[in-house]
Amino acid sequence: MKIGEIVSASVLGGLYATLQLENPEDLRIAYPVIVEGKTYDFYCMVEDILNEESEIAEQLAGCAMGNVIVPTGETHEGFAGPIFYSKAKLRPIQLIEKKNRKLSEPQTIPPYFSECRHATKEDVELIYHPTAKSATIGSITGVEPFYVQLDFEKLVEKPFAIYGRTGVGKSILNKLLCCAILAKKAGSVLIFDMHGEYGVYSNTDNTEGLKYYFPHDVEVFSLDPENAEARQFVLEPEFIEPDDLVVALNNLSDQMVDMIYQIDREKGQKDLITAIRTLDSANLDESKMHPATAQALQRRMSRISRLPFIRKGGGKDAFGQLMAVIKQGKSIVLDFGEFGTDSTVYLFLANVLARRLFEQYTEMNEQFPRLIVFLEEAHRFLAPAVSSYTIFSKLARETRKFNLILAIVDQRPSQIDQEVRSQVANRLVMSLKEPSDVESALAGVPDRAMWQNIISTIPPRTVAVIGDAIRIPTVIDVMPYKDIEVREHILGTGAWTADKEKDLASKADEVFGKGSEQPQPLGKPK
Ligand SMILES: Nc1ncnc2c1ncn2[C@@H]1O[C@H](COP(=O)(O)OP(=O)(O)O)[C@@H](O)[C@H]1O
Numbered sequence: 001m002k003i004g005e006i007v008s009a010s011v012l013g014g015l016y017a018t019l020q021l022e023n024p025e026d027l028r029i030a031y032p033v034i035v036e037g038k039t040y041d042f043y044c045m046v047e048d049i050l051n052e053e054s055e056i057a058e059q060l061a062g063c064a065m066g067n068v069i070v071p072t073g074e075t076h077e078g079f080a081g082p083i084f085y086s087k088a089k090l091r092p093i094q095l096i097e098k099k100n101r102k103l104s105e106p107q108t109i110p111p112y113f114s115e116c117r118h119a120t121k122e123d124v125e126l127i128y129h130p131t132a133k134s135a136t137i138g139s140i141t142g143v144e145p146f147y148v149q150l151d152f153e154k155l156v157e158k159p160f161a162i163y164g165r166t167g168v169g170k171s172i173l174n175k176l177l178c179c180a181i182l183a184k185k186a187g188s189v190l191i192f193d194m195h196g197e198y199g200v201y202s203n204t205d206n207t208e209g210l211k212y213y214f215p216h217d218v219e220v221f222s223l224d225p226e227n228a229e230a231r232q233f234v235l236e237p238e239f240i241e242p243d244d245l246v247v248a249l250n251n252l253s254d255q256m257v258d259m260i261y262q263i264d265r266e267k268g269q270k271d272l273i274t275a276i277r278t279l280d281s282a283n284l285d286e287s288k289m290h291p292a293t294a295q296a297l298q299r300r301m302s303r304i305s306r307l308p309f310i311r312k313g314g315g316k317d318a319f320g321q322l323m324a325v326i327k328q329g330k331s332i333v334l335d336f337g338e339f340g341t342d343s344t345v346y347l348f349l350a351n352v353l354a355r356r357l358f359e360q361y362t363e364m365n366e367q368f369p370r371l372i373v374f375l376e377e378a379h380r381f382l383a384p385a386v387s388s389y390t391i392f393s394k395l396a397r398e399t400r401k402f403n404l405i406l407a408i409v410d411q412r413p414s415q416i417d418q419e420v421r422s423q424v425a426n427r428l429v430m431s432l433k434e435p436s437d438v439e440s441a442l443a444g445v446p447d448r449a450m451w452q453n454i455i456s457t458i459p460p461r462t463v464a465v466i467g468d469a470i471r472i473p474t475v476i477d478v479m480p481y482k483d484i485e486v487r488e489h490i491l492g493t494g495a496w497t498a499d500k501e502k503d504l505a506s507k508a509d510e511v512f513g514k515g516s517e518q519p520q521p522l523g524k525p526k
């Protein structure tokens with residue numbers, strides 16, 4: 001359907017179309033639109049929609065005769081066209097050569113009065129054609145919903161980031177990404193699951209977790225000894241290093257930081273935690289360590305010293321088990337149980353684990369399977385003040401060649417060290433409002449001003465994907481996280497799990513009234 005005509009154009013500045021829609025509300029920002037040039041179809045995205053200022057409009061506003069005399073919309077086209085029309089600013093994204101459907105970069109403009117129309121499924125399919133390792137996380141709005149393909153092999157080759165305000169759907173998007181990564185066998189994932197969202201079912205909204213879809217490819221470890229469905233996670237205290245404490249206990253004074261390193265140097269056979277706890281602060285050599293500082297440090301440390309999962313594993317080093325699972329190419333969900341609300345625990349544990357992983361991946365000669373580490377609240381590790389102590393900034397910079405890939409998930413991109421942010425190859429940006437965050441999330445992106453407008457106006461559950469995992473930067477409506485959608489669009493029909501079969505069988509039994517005494521399969525917690 002024709003929606004308008006091009007009235008001005010510039011390669012650098014974009015195209016302006018006057019609209020022949022009765023109601024400008026029928027068009028929205030980021031809709032795909034085709035401008036029919038002579039040689040090319042210009043595949044464009046709506047960048048802005050505007051009603052320009054006009055003197056007549058101002059005079060007519062509020063006037064009772066307005067409705068009678070004002071010709072609007074496409075039905076009132078006279079010699080001079082309608083007096084009042086809306087305009088759309090269009091940003092050409094790709095040129096599609098009419099005769100052979102070849103794609104190229106938009107380096108030219110269409111003639112005056114070129115027709116604009118909504119993009120069709122065929123237009124869109126040409127741009128986002130599927131590859132062996134591509135899957136979808138959602139659709140473009142505009143015409144009919146069209147499921148956009150992302151290349152997951154490319155996505156997990158280099159560090160990537162997911163940015164967006166709290167509550168806009170980052171965790172759900174993460175789950176979709178993880179499902180696609182596992183379904184396409186592009187790698188395995190390590191998730192620090194603070195809120196119990198990724199195991200079999202999410203504790204927060206009851207949606208299916210990774211272990212639900214991939215019961216054999218995902219292992220759940222838990223800090224919570226009560227969690228019977230997971231393996232116990234025990235951290236051996238001798239693996240704890242000064243940096244881990246500095247990151248976890250943020251805002252330590254310089255004296256305390258120095259003291260931690262000093263104690264570490266002098267700790268002898270003890271582990272660091274025990275060495276700090278057992279420091280006799282009353283009898284210190286004051287020229288080397290100040291008693292008040294030591295006491296303050298011990299107070300700050302008491303939370304960590306008491307963590308029940310830091311203990312000698314009795315030969316059951318959880319990290320060893322974790323590595324064994326990783327070497328088999330499986331994914332890991334580390335469930336924080338009751339410690340999920342304690343950011344000290346998260347900072348501490350994520351850092352210890354990532355450091356040991358980094359050591360394993362970089363020191364060993366053998367090649368480990370590709371592992372993508374999802375780091376929520378990344379700014380807590382990657383703020384300029386702490387990033388030198390954490391392994392994560394190194395992980396962002398150095399590990400591509402080691403198959404250990406960092407996925408940053410964050411609501412405050414402006415608080416992440418600029419140097420780390422710049423390592424990110426693909427960005428999945430959801431709604432952000434704080435101007436500094438919008439700017440940081442999009443630093444270095446071509447057409448940044450346009451993207452800033454988009455990111456500050458898009459609704460929740462919408463994501464702009466920018467990078468080499470997608471053919472062109474695209475705003476995607478994240479698909480509803482529903483079992484049926486995930487199966488249809490990400491897993492394909494082949495991924496029918498044994499659990500699901502049992503589940504269905506039991507439902508059939510319910511319907512037909514049989515087997516009521518049979519054990520119930522894994523069901524949704526009420
Ligand atoms: N794609 C989606 N499908 C279904 N529900 C969603 C989707 N995205 C977000 N939601 C809903 O919004 C809530 C918040 O999303 P969440 O991913 O937890 O946000 P964030 O991690 O950004 O704080 C979820 O509990 C869920 O109910």
Ligand SMILES: [Mg+2]
Pocket residue numbers: 170171
């Ligand atoms: Mg979240």
